[in-house]
Amino acid sequence: MNITQILFWFLSVLAIVGAAGVVGSKNPVYSVLWLIVVFFAISGHYILMNAQFLAIVNIIVYAGAIMVLFLFVIMLMNLNADAEPAKNMNLKMAGTIAGMCLMLVFVAALSRSDEMNRVSQMNGGDIGLIGYLGKVLFNDYVIPFEISSVLFLSAMVGAVVIGKKE
Amino acid sequence: MFLTIDWTIILEKFVLIVVVVMGSLIIAMYATWGERKVAAILQDRRGPNRAGPAGIFQPLADGLKLFFKEEIIPNFSSKFLFILGPCLAMLTAIMIGAVVPWGNKLHLFNRDMSLQIADINIGILFVFGVVSMGVYGIMIGGWASNNKFSLFGALRAASQIISYELPMGLALIALLMVTGTLSLKAMVGGQMDHIWNIFKQPLGFLIFLVCAFAECNRTPFDLAEAENELVGGYHTEYSSMKLGFYLFAEYINMFLSSAVMVSLFFGGYDIPFFNDAALIDKLGLNWVTIIQGGVLFIKIVCFLIFFMWVRWTIPRFRYDQLMNLGWKILIPLAIFNMLLTGALVLLKQNHWHF
Numbered sequence: 001m002n003i004t005q006i007l008f009w010f011l012s013v014l015a016i017v018g019a020a021g022v023v024g025s026k027n028p029v030y031s032v033l034w035l036i037v038v039f040f041a042i043s044g045h046y047i048l049m050n051a052q053f054l055a056i057v058n059i060i061v062y063a064g065a066i067m068v069l070f071l072f073v074i075m076l077m078n079l080n081a082d083a084e085p086a087k088n089m090n091l092k093m094a095g096t097i098a099g100m101c102l103m104l105v106f107v108a109a110l111s112r113s114d115e116m117n118r119v120s121q122m123n124g125g126d127i128g129l130i131g132y133l134g135k136v137l138f139n140d141y142v143i144p145f146e147i148s149s150v151l152f153l154s155a156m157v158g159a160v161v162i163g164k165k166e
Numbered sequence: 167m168f169l170t171i172d173w174t175i176i177l178e179k180f181v182l183i184v185v186v187v188m189g190s191l192i193i194a195m196y197a198t199w200g201e202r203k204v205a206a207i208l209q210d211r212r213g214p215n216r217a218g219p220a221g222i223f224q225p226l227a228d229g230l231k232l233f234f235k236e237e238i239i240p241n242f243s244s245k246f247l248f249i250l251g252p253c254l255a256m257l258t259a260i261m262i263g264a265v266v267p268w269g270n271k272l273h274l275f276n277r278d279m280s281l282q283i284a285d286i287n288i289g290i291l292f293v294f295g296v297v298s299m300g301v302y303g304i305m306i307g308g309w310a311s312n313n314k315f316s317l318f319g320a321l322r323a324a325s326q327i328i329s330y331e332l333p334m335g336l337a338l339i340a341l342l343m344v345t346g347t348l349s350l351k352a353m354v355g356g357q358m359d360h361i362w363n364i365f366k367q368p369l370g371f372l373i374f375l376v377c378a379f380a381e382c383n384r385t386p387f388d389l390a391e392a393e394n395e396l397v398g399g400y401h402t403e404y405s406s407m408k409l410g411f412y413l414f415a416e417y418i419n420m421f422l423s424s425a426v427m428v429s430l431f432f433g434g435y436d437i438p439f440f441n442d443a444a445l446i447d448k449l450g451l452n453w454v455t456i457i458q459g460g461v462l463f464i465k466i467v468c469f470l471i472f473f474m475w476v477r478w479t480i481p482r483f484r485y486d487q488l489m490n491l492g493w494k495i496l497i498p499l500a501i502f503n504m505l506l507t508g509a510l511v512l513l514k515q516n517h518w519h520f
Contacts (some may be wrong), residue, residue: 027244027310029244029247033247036302051286052286052287052288053291054293055289056286056288056292056295057291059295059298059299060291060294060295060298063295063298063299064295064298064299065298065328066299066303068298068301068305068328070323071302071305071309071324072324072325074323075305075309075317075321076321128314129287130287130288130348155410
């Protein structure tokens with residue numbers, strides 16, 4: 001076992017425990033904090049594959065910005081334990097079974113695909129580094145990239161229009 | 167289970183990490199003393215002068231006092247998060263030191279030892295990631311206190327930090343266009359024996375400086391703990407060393423943001439008016455590295471004094487003024503700076519022809 005494998009197993013366990021914590025926590029604030037743990041674990045996986053830019057963008061954008069907004073909303077909504085409606089036991093069972101079915105479908109679909117036979121390249125390759133990524137984005141994929149930025153702009157304009165006072 | 171690990175590099179990095187963390191803590195400790203002395207000088211007082219000559223042991227006395235105070239955890243708070251808050255604030259403050267190049271390299275025991283903990287490809291983006299994590303320490307602490315004033319302070323601090331990250335990033339993009347790299351080590355290397363980036367990016371530096379003040383929650387932007395409106399801000403309910411951690415994290419943030427600013431704009435460990443490469447031939451690598459470390463330290467101390475000077479000179483902003491400054495002045499200014507820099511870089515590549 002070398003250090004990459006140790007880190008891989010550690011991060012995988014962390015991600016799964018975190019994901020279970022997101023679903024299992026009673027208090028939504030704890031759910032958000034578990035979700036941040038999951039994002040960190042996934043960023044760690046990106047770093048293991050030497051995709052440093054993706055890892056740090058994942059942390060800055062998702063863990064740093066979007067989750068802070070989640071926390072803002074949850075803290076200001078003042079969710080108390082007694083204010084929360086008691087959940088139906090049958091509903092919980094149904095949710096669990098549905099989730100398991102979804103996982104089964106995913107596993108079945110992935111086990112047949114060619115992707116499973118490909119081993120990801122660990123700890124090497126510069127595909128994930130920012131210089132390479134920038135060249136690819138602005139040479140080969142410049143039109144999709146620009147179109148997605150227009151999408152962001154329209155979303156921003158929409159948010160401003162909705163948020164504006166009459 | 168057989169572990170194949172290169173132990174020497176782990177040992178080397180471990181020693182470096184311990185030195186950097188301890189150094190940050192000690193410097194932050196003496197920054198509190200410095201702050202009180204600067205305040206005293208500006209207000210025509212003496213400042214701390216009882217513990218040791220010129221009050222030099224004052225930080226130790228303060229630390230002891232904080233340790234011996236009663237630790238209070240409010241009854242209706244979530245205990246785990248209440249303790250996690252200051253820990254996170256401290257952790258994120260210290261982590262920035264990992265990418266700052268503290269010097270060139272030392273030649274010890276027949277191997278070159280780089281004085282940077284991690285020279286990662288994403289360099290400065292790591293700093294941004296850590297800074298955006300710093301919000302959680304404040305938010306979790308404020309929320310877990312179960313106190314309206316704490317929550318207000320936390321929300322103010324968080325929205326302030328998020329707002330000022332934007333102009334900071336935009337100002338940095340212009341700098342990255344000039345330097346062409348994200349690694350702090352490469353940036354310092356590019357400024358060695360050339361002109362410093364401050365002369366290439368004066369407007370970018372000004373925006374970055376203002377944002378750094380806001381990110382550190384320093385006056386004039388310390389609205390998160392505005393005593394006259396919010397009792398004590400997000401740390402109202404904290405006592406003992408947990409409060410000490412929050413206050414201390416501010417000083418570590420100040421020290422490390424000074425280090426980042428020096429590395430980005432003021433040549434890092436570059437010795438001004440001397441050719442460093444020629445000095446290495448004359449004095450040997452190790453001595454030059456030590457001098458460079460000293461020069462970096464002097465530059466950082468100048469920044470720290472500037473931080474304190476501003477604190478005792480400029481009054482606190484109002485909250486709407488703070489948001490107006492961030493969103494309506496700094497962001498357009500940063501975008502303008504970015505466009506101007508982009509145009510100039512393109513012109514230069516084209517040998518000054520349109």
